Amino acid sequence: MTLHHFVLILHLLAAAVWVGGHLLLAICYLPTALKKKDPQIILNFEKKYEALGMSSLVILIATGIWMAYDFGVTFETWFSFSSGIEKVVSIKLILLFLTFICAICAQFFVLPNLNETNIHRMAVIIISVTTIAVTMLVLGSTIRYGGL
Ligand code: HEM
Numbered sequence: 001m002t003l004h005h006f007v008l009i010l011h012l013l014a015a016a017v018w019v020g021g022h023l024l025l026a027i028c029y030l031p032t033a034l035k036k037k038d039p040q041i042i043l044n045f046e047k048k049y050e051a052l053g054m055s056s057l058v059i060l061i062a063t064g065i066w067m068a069y070d071f072g073v074t075f076e077t078w079f080s081f082s083s084g085i086e087k088v089v090s091i092k093l094i095l096l097f098l099t100f101i102c103a104i105c106a107q108f109f110v111l112p113n114l115n116e117t118n119i120h121r122m123a124v125i126i127i128s129v130t131t132i133a134v135t136m137l138v139l140g141s142t143i144r145y146g147g148l
Contacts, residue, residue, distance in 0.1 A: 014059035037116040084147030
């Protein structure tokens with residue numbers, strides 16, 4: 001096994017945790033929380049998932065950038081949208097930035113005073129982050145065919 005292959009396996013495990021966790025939240029917990037108007041269901045999930053989810057995101061970023069360098073997609077080439085793989089990496093970095101924005105909105109503006117009347121705001125954030133996560137996975141899958 002090459003080092004790149006090992007790093008790719010770490011990337012895939014972290015992607016499974018990140019995408020899987022968000023799909024579970026969006027498909028199983030969120031509809032129940034909305035139906036019962038019970039924000040505690042979301043808060044309990046967040047509390048249990050936070051450490052695992054954050055570690056998986058850190059691993060995704062570190063391994064993703066590592067593999068991008070293996071493909072010659074270095075810092076100076078980012079956001080030039082000039083080659084197939086570089087395009088995918090740059091779009092992934094933009095989506096990563098959007099994920100950070102969603103996390104900041106959730107942590108500072110929505111979660112601190114989440115209640116039954118504003119629970120739909122959390123739903124918008126959860127669905128956005130989940131859609132972004134699935135898009136990142138689909139984009140990743142294009143790289144072995146040369147990117148976009
Ligand atoms: C939520 C975040 C992410 C998810 C869910 C994700 C998911 C994936 C998946 C499923 C693959 C497919 C691997 C294969 O073809 O077997 C992949 C590949 C890849 N990802 Fe990510 N990724 C994420 C973030 C990132 C970031 C932030 C970067 C870099 C800036 C990155 C760079 C790459 C690269 C370079 C590959 C190609 C690896 C290879 O085929 O050897 N990823 N990603």
